[in-house]
Amino acid sequence: MMPAYFVAHGAPSLVLEEHGYTDFLKSFSKDRPRPRAIVLFSAHWESLTQTVSAVPGTYETIYDFGGFQDELYRMTYPARGDAALSEEIGRLLKERGIESIVNVDRGLDHGAWAVLKLMYPDADIPVVAMSVNRMLSNEEQYRIGQALAELREKDIMIVGSGGTVHNLRRIDWRAEEPADWAAQFDSWLEEKLLAWDTEALFQYRSAAPYAVEAVPTSEHFIPLLLAMGAGDQGRKAVLLHRSYQYGTLSLSCWKFE
Template identity: 45%
Template sequence: MLPSLFICHGSPMMAVEESPYTAFLQETGRRFKPRAIVIFSAHWEARDVTISFADGPLPTIYDFGGFPDELYRMTYPAPGSPEVAAEVESRFRRSGIATQRDESRGLDHGSWVFLRHMYPNADIPIVTISVHPFLPASQQIAIGEALRGLGDENVLVIGSGTTVHNFGEIKWKQEHAEPWAVEFDAWITEKVLNRDTEALADYERLAPHAKRAVPRPEHFVPLLLAYGSSSVTALPRVLFEGFQMGTFSMLCLEM
């Protein structure tokens, strides 16, 4: 049985970097050998849950600007899987969740940047799913719950985002983490580890510094989606934690 993961996808520059974090991603890829991967990406937003039905090789999306030319020459030509996409679609519909199909979407940097470290051969089928940032947290968890059990079928569900993601608060050359950001991550981590679904569904009111940490929720809701998809009997654990530039969280969780 595979768990669900929340992975910090980081800056596009991570694609060309070697660091303790990329070493962690490589080790995580060696731990899990799924038949397919389903990703909720912070960089694909839609009003309805939209599922990629592209077959592949999937095009690489360069949804960023101002980076070195070598990033724009990189590709991650993983296959898609209309079959797994149809299975995902069926699960959503059985749960009463409206869905749309996208027949051509490739992999945005919320997917391929970390996948090229986890699975460098790009040989595992990928299905991506959009996020709607402004649904209530309880509804985000419920959307994830529709996919509960995919891990039993050797499908790895990943929420790709960042817990603390506020460009207005970044301290570009600061090595130590800001206390308020650490407090927010610690609260989120404690609630996930204790499977406190009620508290997570009310994080905007209960979590310390929630508005400061999550001024716009598109990077945070993949955590809730992945959490919802995980087994209620799973024992969550922290896979990686730390901060870059004072406030940018690198927290990753297994759930």
């Protein structure tokens, strides 16, 4: 069964950077089965109703950022959509009583294309992009992932793209080590993920140390719960990589089997 993954997308410039995390993403596909398609939840696509992309051809590339290197604005990731998979996702969500709508023209934002360009640079795997809704409870986020879990049996990779510690206001551009509070939050998170302690994770806002500092707004944390929900059958979490930028930007990748 294809694992589900949570992948931190860092800053938009991630795709141009060279460090341990980008090396990890570039080597991601070497020893792993090739997915038939990728279903990706991006923290940078928010909607109040679960939205499923159904782009009829190839995706446009969205440059949803400003002030970065000129090279970034020339990059593209022309992955194609998969209409049949989009329809199947809608059916699976409906069976679980989860309302969804279809979007046929939105491109891929940097939460999607920046990591995919490192992981699968040829853009030759169909992609279905999915939105996130921060108005839902954490239990509801997990249920959305659960609803899509059977796709993994069809060699479809489910990916949540976000960040576990994502506080841009607390960034220290000169920091070489993570802030203590950021490391403490991630350490707590690791313990609960490895134990598959959903009760604690659903209450992370009040249970985890420094949760307010680490997760000032939830849209970047939600993809972790979505990917974890897709791994509910096996309930095994594996930390594949964790590093930090600027003291408060966590670059991590989790596998859920």
